Amino acid sequence: MTQHPALSSSVQDGEAVDLLIVGGGINGVGIARDAAGRGLSVLLVERDDLAAHTSSASTKLIHGGLRYLEYYEFRLVRESLQERERLIHIAPHISWPLRFVLPQPKGGRPGWMIRIGLWLYDHIGGKQSLPGSHGVDLRDPRWGEGLKPGLTRGFVYSDAWVDDARMVVLNAIDASERGARIVTGTAMTGARVEGEEWVVSLAPNPSRPGLAAPLQVRAKAVVNAAGPWAGNLLDGVDGVTREGGITLVKGSHIVVPQLYSGDHAFILQQDDGRIVFTIPYEHRYTLVGTTDVLVAADQRDRPQISPEETSYLCAAANAYFTREIGPDDVVRSYSGVRPLYDDGTADAKAITRDYVLQLGRRSTPQVLSVLGGKLTTYRRLAEHAMDELGPWLPRHGDGWTDRAALPGGDLPAGGFAAFLASCRQRWPFLPADVAERMAHAYGTRIERIIGAASDWAGLGRDFGAGLTEAEVRYLVTHEWARTAEDILWRRTKLGLGAGPELAQELTDWLAANG
Known part of the structure; x- marks a missing residue:
């Protein structure tokens, strides 16, 4: 090749x-x-x-870090909110606004504290394009569908989702x-x-x-x-x-069948003072995470979720949702080791980010x-x-990355919705779900994959799950993909809905064409 x-x-x-x-x-x-x-x-x-x-094992969020306010990390929150605003504009195909619902359970943080924190979160980053926070009645199914009946009060605020890899x-x-x-x-x-x-x-x-x-x-x-x-x-x-040094903190996530309808996330307060996110994921699933576990250096190469972490995340969700989950419901889990600066803090959740x-x-x-x-x-x-x-270093230019779109992010007027509509009109042979996935992943560079193809067959071999030879060739040639894992889990998330047969077919193709 x-x-x-x-x-x-x-x-x-x-x-x-x-x-x-x-x-x-x-x-x-x-x-x-x-x-x-x-x-x-x-x-x-x-x-x-x-x-x-x-970097591929995060919670997939561009966010200021609401909970960091509790640790007086005001500079970090302010800078993060400013960067959130920049990133959703320079990468509008792989990131988008996401509303977060914060239920207020009995024994949780008091309402006055949450209101002050959310007001500060809305304003500390300067002018923002995302909607501000407000209180909500969780008996309204727009916000509370799927929650246990006893949860009636809460708040909603804005952050953003991103495809981290x-x-x-x-x-x-x-x-x-x-x-x-x-x-x-x-x-x-x-x-x-x-x-x-x-x-x-x-x-x-x-x-x-x-x-x-x-x-x-x-x-x-x-x-x-x-x-x-x-x-x-x-x-x-x-x-x-x-x-100083580095403290290694393992964060684990689980993916389970969809816990609730709607395109908003939840931020769930836990009895130990931590919070857990539940986030709509790949249309049919919910992402639940994360944990914070101090680990030794010998666990950083291939970190894996422990049974205790799985139970913790399931229990965190079960405390809020009517649809309860257990370890058998987990369709995928992943763990990442975060290298945090060692500031002498023993509690993993309090170590500075x-x-x-x-x-x-x-x-x-x-x-x-x-x-x-x-x-x-x-x-x-x-x-x-x-x-x-x-x-x-040799003399060089000034900073520039705050205003230059990432590849594929130069969407036309009308934003992503208008761009997706144009893709469907231009290539009507693409299944709706494939068109949406590829438009998100590649933005305006999708045409480099589809090229002159006028039908599905023109994209070459069909590996299944919406993956074609044309896309694989692009990923190998332009995106450093070398293995089936690279393609199915980092360049795309198609591994979630595909069986081992697809991975083996892809491995064989890469061996023959690499």
Whole structure:
């Protein structure tokens, strides 16, 4: 298969770049996009797939973090709300507003406290386009359908939903098209300083196509955006210091058959002081999460939900909804390990979600470690990273990412609804659900997949579940997809409704055509 030139994994032994970024999660690709758009030469390496770990295991929200107000994280909430506003405008195909219903149970936070918190949430971020908060009668089926009869009072407020893994990929695509090289299946294995440059050793991941052979590259600066591995990536590198550390917190989610009708989410107060979200998911399901569990370093590679976490999330939902669920109702679960800055807090739910950027050297060449952070603030984090690294990098342009749409996000007037209607009119042979899914996933770039096809057969092999050969070829050629898991769970969510036969067919096709 011919690979798109922008996605070439060719890296020459001994070549030099301005900035080497280690880690293909949201923070790494966000920094790569920002830096490449400023005119710097950028190389990003990722050991596995883009968004293979924490960045595809979130609650899929762009939000200010209402509960962070209880911990006086006012700057984080304000910045997050400002970023929420920006992201729903630069990525309107993969993100959209979502209303949240907050029932008020007996023994929960008092109503006056919630009203004050919601008023602050409505105003602390400045001018916002989303509707404000207000009280609701939960006996009104618009808001309370599916809830237990005793829940009669509540509140409603706004945040936004996002396809987290696609946000990562779209940032990587934009970085690549602006000159950055994104190389997956490649690990950093060592680094040393020579004069005013880093000499970094890279090696292929034997379990994933990527770098052909071990080699070394030179860089004026390095960004350590390795997520849960950031605390150990620079161990043993002479001259690098680090303050504090990382606390690893596992967050788990379950997906269950739809608990209620409506396109709003719920935020459920728990007796232990935590909150749990229930969110409409892929039309037929409800996403329930998240937990907060402190974990050791040996659990970060392949985190899995524990039976206790499953029971906790089921009990959290059962306390509110008439349709009760148990472990047997879970159709999928996923867990991610969040690398939070170690601020000495023992309680996982209270550890700050704010990010910390640490410079590791007093002289050239510089290294910047990214600790903590949340999906919502990745773009601002990237700007701050460029500010911190500025003195150690060649002269470059100013920030720009707050106003440039992510790939596919340049929707025509009328927004997503008008765009979807135009897609259905232009390609009437697409099933309605497929047209909607692809319009969301690819935005205006959907035409790059469909091309000149005039019927379903023109899209090539039909793998089932609405996935065609044309889409698979696009994902391999333009989006770094290499495995069935990449395609079915990160580039799309088709794995939810597909059986193992589709995954095997896809694996066989990739082996024959990769």
